[in-house]
Amino acid sequence: MTGVVIVGCGTDGCRTARAAAADCGLPLLTIDREDADICLSDGPSGDAPGDMDGSYFRAMFIHDGDILEHLSGRTAAVVSLFVGGQTADSAALAFGQVASSAGIRVTYVLSVPFRADDTRSRFEPLVESLAQSVPDCRIFVMDLDTAFREDSSALDFAPLIDEFAVLRKHAVESIASLAGDGRYELIFGGRFYTLGYGNGASPAFSAEGALAFPLYRTDIMGKRAVVLTDSPLGPQEREMLVRRTADLTGSVPEVVEGTMQGSTGAFVFIPISFRFSEGS
Structure with missing residues (x-):
């Protein structure tokens, strides 16, 4: 880095x-x-x-x-x-x-x-x-x-x-x-994103909380989100995170694991568009 x-x-x-x-x-x-x-x-x-x-x-x-x-x-x-x-x-x-x-x-x-x-x-x-x-x-x-x-x-x-x-x-x-x-x-295959952050009982719940309150008004359905967890994930944590995020967005997310230890927090990045970019 x-x-x-x-x-x-x-x-x-x-x-x-x-x-x-x-x-x-x-x-x-x-x-x-x-x-x-x-x-x-x-x-x-x-x-x-x-x-x-x-x-x-x-x-x-x-x-x-x-x-x-x-x-x-x-x-x-x-x-x-x-x-x-x-x-x-x-x-x-x-x-x-x-x-x-x-x-x-x-x-x-x-x-x-x-x-x-x-x-x-x-x-x-x-x-x-x-x-x-x-x-x-x-x-x-x-x-x-x-x-x-x-x-x-x-x-x-x-x-x-x-x-x-x-x-x-x-x-x-x-x-x-x-x-x-x-x-x-x-x-980040798109060019424009908003984001949300959650800090729940597990990374999956954190991502769910982040998706509930993105920091720019957008419809999350059909959007391929990027989830960045604060900490590394175990296999079961990752599976649950992917499943819950996909259920909410209708698309399997990209998951990137952070290196912090002991945190269940997660950022979720959601593609957005603007009038000038639609159809481009």
Whole structure:
């Protein structure tokens, strides 16, 4: 997994990336306006042509050499960002274009703001731009609005936001653990996924719980899910996990076993689609 680098774009993305990289011991690259490895407030922006965003211009044409230097010896990058911040969105797009041009496999973990947030309107256009501009990238979506639908009556959202931040970090770590695998593009045959996490009495029950609450609205039936368990599985545990997941989705899942000891938790990754991608 040493060929994988965790990348943070924008303030929230950098915060998640720092925490994830510290936990799993992977290299880190942060890109933000300030207080980052690559600061997009540095360098000229007046030469940006037409209506090109200044942050994109600086990342793509001023700091491209810095990005490539940080990627030296890497084969894959997992990028964390919170959608809607102009710096985060622009940096993520530019980073992906620079990285993919160097043969680096790019994966995005996108956190989407509440439905009431004006910046949410940037979500699907950003996904479309990333999909079109960063060849063969994978995009994982975690929707804050969907995550809290069961807690819509809560008066204090702070604890829920903290829980979401912990889950986002765990997701980045887990996806990074797979990103360096030579089978990565076979495991994730689609380009767009959402995810859920469960921590039940057994991995099978954990997967069932994760499927009940995916972090982006989607119909799980007919979808070939990818299940990543926290810990190795015994033969009976694996058989039960596959059977219960297949019963719920109508499709036999891809199962990848984690290396943590003593945890019954499991992530489930579910393919999703967007209007621009349907039929493509």
